[in-house]
Amino acid sequence: MLFILNETNTICNQFLAEMRDADLQQDRMRFRRNQERIGEILAYEVSKSLTYQPVEVQTPLGTAPLNVPAEQPVLGTILRAGLPMHQGFMNIFDQSASAFITAYRKVHKSGNFVIQIEHISSPSLDDKTFILCDTMLATGQSIVEVCKELMGQYKIKALHIASIIASTEGVEHVRAHLPMANLWIGAVDEEMTTKSYIVPGLGDAGDLSFGEKL
Numbered sequence: 001m002l003f004i005l006n007e008t009n010t011i012c013n014q015f016l017a018e019m020r021d022a023d024l025q026q027d028r029m030r031f032r033r034n035q036e037r038i039g040e041i042l043a044y045e046v047s048k049s050l051t052y053q054p055v056e057v058q059t060p061l062g063t064a065p066l067n068v069p070a071e072q073p074v075l076g077t078i079l080r081a082g083l084p085m086h087q088g089f090m091n092i093f094d095q096s097a098s099a100f101i102t103a104y105r106k107v108h109k110s111g112n113f114v115i116q117i118e119h120i121s122s123p124s125l126d127d128k129t130f131i132l133c134d135t136m137l138a139t140g141q142s143i144v145e146v147c148k149e150l151m152g153q154y155k156i157k158a159l160h161i162a163s164i165i166a167s168t169e170g171v172e173h174v175r176a177h178l179p180m181a182n183l184w185i186g187a188v189d190e191e192m193t194t195k196s197y198i199v200p201g202l203g204d205a206g207d208l209s210f211g212e213k214l
Contacts, residue, residue, distance in 0.1 A: 001182040002171065003045060005038075012041050016186055019164070020202045032084040032209050035135055035164060039088020042162045042184045046073075046131060047092065049160075049182065072096045073129040073160070076122065078103050078146060081206035082134045085164060089133055097123040099130075099150075103142050105196075113196075115145040125154035132159070135205040137166035137185070138196050140173035147178055158182075164205075165189060167198045 005012050015034040018024045025031045052067040076099035077086035099122030105113040134143055143161055150156065161174060164186040171188060174181060191199040207213060
């Protein structure tokens with residue numbers, strides 16, 4: 001499944017516009033908050049695909065029948081850029097456990113790179129619904145490598161991947177290598193630079209959120 005949020009006219013497009021704006025994005029707090037808000041909206045959309053069960057809730061005046069999630073998904077993010085978006089998902093799935101993964105592009109002298117996974121801190125994902133949040137889905141290589149590593153350790157029941165901006169190439173790469181994954185994307189851009197930055201994209205989400213790294 002592939003869900004693209006900005007194919008529908010919603011207030012989310014305002015948040016996307018502000019994140020892309022080269023002047024507005026210099027306000028780090030606003031940039032992080034917009035990631036959080038889009039995360040909340042995507043989390044709401046993901047929630048529609050979960051399994052629900054009926055319950056009876058006692059009110060001061062009687063009982064009310066409701067359908068509530070049968071389980072809480074486990075949330076995950078790749079440090080550091082995905083943290084604000086992950087917070088948005090936690091605001092919605094506020095009883096969920098979380099997994100944190102450290103991964104980066106290890107660039108060779110040729111300019112090519114491989115994904116280096118250094119650390120995974122995660123609860124058990126066996127028979128769990130897992131939602132991986134990463135603000136930018138560029139080549140898709142880091143998401144694929146992280147998911148394959150986790151699936152090698154755990155028997156994940158259902159896999160969801162959420163990003164705010166993706167490239168067409170990245171989406172195709174993820175769908176080719178993780179055919180079981182459901183993708184929830186804010187917007188898809190057609191191009192990437194030679195250094196694998198999405199165009200028009202928005203720049204380096206991690207640097208814009210937390211400051212330039214060495």
